[in-house]
Amino acid sequence: xxxxxxxxxxxxxxxxxxxxxxxxxxxxxxxxxxxxxxxxxxxxxxxxxxxxxxxxxxxxxxxxxxxxxxxxxxxxxxxxxxxxxxxxxxxxxxxxxxxxxxxxxxxxxxxxxxxx
Numbered sequence: 001x002x003x004x005x006x007x008x009x010x011x012x013x014x015x016x017x018x019x020x021x022x023x024x025x026x027x028x029x030x031x032x033x034x035x036x037x038x039x040x041x042x043x044x045x046x047x048x049x050x051x052x053x054x055x056x057x058x059x060x061x062x063x064x065x066x067x068x069x070x071x072x073x074x075x076x077x078x079x080x081x082x083x084x085x086x087x088x089x090x091x092x093x094x095x096x097x098x099x100x101x102x103x104x105x106x107x108x109x110x111x112x113x114x115x116x
Contacts, residue, residue: 002036003029003043003090006102008069010091011045013083025049026094027085028064028077030109042084046105048075059108062101069095079108 003009011027031044050073053061061076071094097105110116 002033002040002087003031003045004036004093004096005029005031005033007096008048008064008071008094009045010094011047011085012089012091013047013085024091026071026075027083028097028105030082030105031084036087040087042086043090044082044084047078047081047083049078050075052076059111062104062108064097064101068101069097077105077108079105079112 006029008026008028010024012024013027014023026048027045028048029043029045036043048064048071052063052074053076057076060078060080062079064071064075064077066073066075
Protein backbone atom coordinates (compact mmCIF):
# COMPACT_ATOMS: atom_id res chain seq x y z
CA UNK A 1 0.00 0.00 0.00
CA UNK A 2 1.30 3.45 -0.94
CA UNK A 3 1.11 6.38 1.49
CA UNK A 4 -1.98 8.58 1.03
CA UNK A 5 -1.91 12.26 0.14
CA UNK A 6 -2.46 14.76 3.00
CA UNK A 7 -1.78 12.09 5.64
CA UNK A 8 1.01 12.52 8.16
CA UNK A 9 3.25 9.47 8.62
CA UNK A 10 6.20 8.76 10.86
CA UNK A 11 9.08 8.31 8.39
CA UNK A 12 12.67 7.16 8.95
CA UNK A 13 14.74 10.01 7.47
CA UNK A 14 18.17 8.73 8.59
CA UNK A 15 20.89 9.63 7.92
CA UNK A 16 20.86 13.37 8.45
CA UNK A 17 22.77 15.13 5.65
CA UNK A 18 23.39 18.88 5.56
CA UNK A 19 20.16 20.78 6.21
CA UNK A 20 17.99 17.72 5.54
CA UNK A 21 16.20 16.69 8.72
CA UNK A 22 17.22 13.28 10.04
CA UNK A 23 15.77 10.73 12.49
CA UNK A 24 12.23 9.38 12.69
CA UNK A 25 9.88 12.29 12.18
CA UNK A 26 6.38 13.07 11.01
CA UNK A 27 6.10 13.88 7.30
CA UNK A 28 3.17 15.16 5.28
CA UNK A 29 2.51 13.34 1.99
CA UNK A 30 1.93 15.86 -0.81
CA UNK A 31 2.23 13.50 -3.76
CA UNK A 32 -1.13 12.64 -5.35
CA UNK A 33 -2.23 9.14 -4.32
CA UNK A 34 -2.66 8.11 -7.98
CA UNK A 35 1.13 8.05 -8.40
CA UNK A 36 1.47 5.55 -5.56
CA UNK A 37 -1.25 3.43 -7.11
CA UNK A 38 0.87 3.40 -10.29
CA UNK A 39 3.56 1.43 -8.48
CA UNK A 40 6.11 4.13 -7.61
CA UNK A 41 8.46 2.98 -4.87
CA UNK A 42 8.91 6.44 -3.34
CA UNK A 43 6.58 9.21 -2.20
CA UNK A 44 7.04 12.99 -2.08
CA UNK A 45 6.76 14.39 1.44
CA UNK A 46 7.32 17.52 3.48
CA UNK A 47 8.95 16.90 6.89
CA UNK A 48 7.51 18.42 10.05
CA UNK A 49 9.37 19.95 12.96
CA UNK A 50 8.32 20.83 16.49
CA UNK A 51 10.88 23.66 16.47
CA UNK A 52 8.22 26.12 15.45
CA UNK A 53 9.00 29.66 14.36
CA UNK A 54 7.70 32.76 16.03
CA UNK A 55 5.71 34.96 13.75
CA UNK A 56 4.94 34.34 10.12
CA UNK A 57 7.39 32.22 8.12
CA UNK A 58 4.94 31.59 5.25
CA UNK A 59 5.52 30.21 2.60
CA UNK A 60 8.51 28.37 4.08
CA UNK A 61 6.50 26.99 6.99
CA UNK A 62 2.86 26.16 7.64
CA UNK A 63 1.75 25.55 11.23
CA UNK A 64 -0.18 22.41 12.13
CA UNK A 65 -1.65 22.68 15.63
CA UNK A 66 -1.24 19.90 18.17
CA UNK A 67 -4.03 17.34 18.20
CA UNK A 68 -4.46 17.71 14.42
CA UNK A 69 -3.91 14.28 12.85
CA UNK A 70 -2.47 12.74 16.01
CA UNK A 71 0.29 15.28 16.65
CA UNK A 72 1.05 15.86 20.33
CA UNK A 73 2.79 19.23 19.76
CA UNK A 74 2.40 22.23 17.48
CA UNK A 75 4.48 21.52 14.36
CA UNK A 76 5.62 23.37 11.28
CA UNK A 77 5.55 21.83 7.81
CA UNK A 78 8.96 22.49 6.23
CA UNK A 79 7.79 23.54 2.77
CA UNK A 80 11.37 24.15 1.56
CA UNK A 81 12.49 20.58 2.46
CA UNK A 82 10.71 18.61 -0.29
CA UNK A 83 11.81 14.96 -0.27
CA UNK A 84 11.02 11.84 -2.29
CA UNK A 85 11.38 8.97 0.19
CA UNK A 86 11.31 5.19 -0.14
CA UNK A 87 7.90 3.77 0.79
CA UNK A 88 9.61 1.03 2.84
CA UNK A 89 10.67 3.70 5.37
CA UNK A 90 7.11 4.87 6.15
CA UNK A 91 5.79 3.89 9.54
CA UNK A 92 2.64 4.73 11.44
CA UNK A 93 -0.10 6.80 9.78
CA UNK A 94 -0.97 9.64 12.20
CA UNK A 95 -3.97 10.77 10.16
CA UNK A 96 -5.07 13.32 7.61
CA UNK A 97 -4.67 17.08 8.06
CA UNK A 98 -7.84 19.22 7.90
CA UNK A 99 -8.98 20.60 4.52
CA UNK A 100 -8.12 24.19 5.47
CA UNK A 101 -4.51 23.18 6.20
CA UNK A 102 -4.34 21.21 2.95
CA UNK A 103 -5.26 24.42 1.12
CA UNK A 104 -2.66 26.40 3.06
CA UNK A 105 0.12 23.90 2.27
CA UNK A 106 -0.95 23.78 -1.39
CA UNK A 107 -0.75 27.61 -1.61
CA UNK A 108 2.61 27.69 0.19
CA UNK A 109 4.07 25.12 -2.25
CA UNK A 110 2.82 27.10 -5.24
CA UNK A 111 4.34 30.31 -3.89
CA UNK A 112 7.62 28.68 -2.82
CA UNK A 113 8.05 27.02 -6.23
CA UNK A 114 7.02 30.27 -7.97
CA UNK A 115 4.13 28.58 -9.79
CA UNK A 116 1.55 31.32 -9.16
